[in-house]
Amino acid sequence: MTPATPKPETITRKQSIIQPEPDTGKPLVFNTKGLNLYYGKTHALKDIHLPIAENEVTAIIGPSGCGKSTYLKALNRMVEMVESVKITGEVLYRDSNIFDRSFKVEELRTRVGMVFQKPNPFPKTIFDNVAYGPRIHGIRDKKTLKQIVEKSLRGAAIWDEVKDRLDENAYSLSGGQQQRICIARCLAIEPDVILMDEPTSALDPKSTMKVEELVQDLKEKYSIVIVTHNMQQAARISDKTAFFLNGEVVEYDATDTIFSNPSDKRTEDYISGRFG
């Protein structure tokens, strides 16, 4: 887990076809093209175009109800768990449309992990929580599982805190620790992209800082999309920022640009706290 680790080979596998965004040489993990999403009659996402670059942190900001979570859940198709959902347009994950019939949703979700707003460990031991993903993907060997668990817990910067209590129920941990267990659980499936939906909103400042630092470390190996209500957080940890409003992407740019020199008046109003 040293920062100098070369990119995993899975990531270098495909770099071709998609043209990277003008201002970055990095290939894209996701490219959203004309995505529309309806909950019954509610038009929650309107013609979204958004690239997500590899090994970067992309922040999604916007007022409550603007479709941030919906967009994030569209990326791993969790949004389809709502029965009334209808989707048009494409989301390309490394060149293939995730909504294609031939694209298996289980496969997508092992490449694209998710960390939720509220820490949601299983009522199982810490070990079993982290080993959950590898186990469902067929890893049975005790030794391998142990190695994965340790690696993931280290990756989530919580190994030292829990290494002597792996057999305890995950609910015996604090909220901040639980959230990092959930991050470790997500790392254990060795994803390519990690989606985080307000991962620190239920945490105290200190745990928040830990998770923020962690996100910085993680982007060396993973591509991260993070939804946040916290402007400072977006400014601190992200490379790109997308501003959502009423289901549309109003502005997408390098985080520095968005926060120092936004081109849309509404973005400026939002980040300066005039609404939302």
Add this chain to the structure above:
Amino acid sequence: MEYIDIDRVKKRMDKRLFINKMVKGIFFASAMFGLVVLAILLYRVIADSIGWISMDFLTGLLSTSAERAGIRGAIIGTLWLMAIVGPVTMILGVGTAIYLEEYAKKGKIHSIIQTNIANLAGVPSIVFGILGLTIFVRLFGLGASVIAGGLTMSLLVLPIVVVAAQEAIRSVPSHLREASYGMGATKWQTIKNVILPASIAGILTGVILALSRAIGETAPLVVIGIPALLIPVPTNVTDNFTALPMQIYYWTLDAVLVAEYANLAAATIVVLLIVLFILNSAAILIRNKFSKRY
């Protein structure tokens, strides 16, 4: 401008407090009524059974002479019945509940099935007896056997298990499902590894409550022709059998002929009550022991 006149409030106070007390009295009396009736019932039964419950009574075979009669056959018959009802309702009931909660689309058909299950729970047990007689005893030619009785009883208590299991499954927080699906787990893996472990306590409680209903039911057994007077003890599922409530029914009916039969019936009721008490305690223990926080 004051809306509340303190003098009038004071004047009304006594009346309000009196009504308050009276209402409490009414509710207390309602609660006591049930308890008193139950106490009288228990007292009569236990008084009648005193001196009749012994090891010989529990392990002895049925006999026409009251002094030598035992309920071994009925106890073993009841156990056989439970051995069918338990697994059958567990598998069918939990399967139905999982289908309805996790697989079925929540549309019109779903709500029709749902309403029907709720209604089935209220269908008189004798109707299930007729169903069992038609299908299992006659159509399948199973006769008044353990398997026919067990399947009939299973149908009768199935709605209880389905509803209890559905509630248990529904109470598993959706963020646990999301966590599992979010890691690429299939539906079945999520059910097996997350949903069932988190809801097993509620499911087991439902199954036990269903068993305690089945253990005391008499009408369906009467309808499908379970004999009350049966000396041999069943040894497999195709044997004829009798059960504790049938025994009680028979002895109570014939108490006009032999007075001591009333005591035998009372003694059997006490045995049945003890079994019920044990089952219900188990249900409560399981519920407390497994009740988890999420």
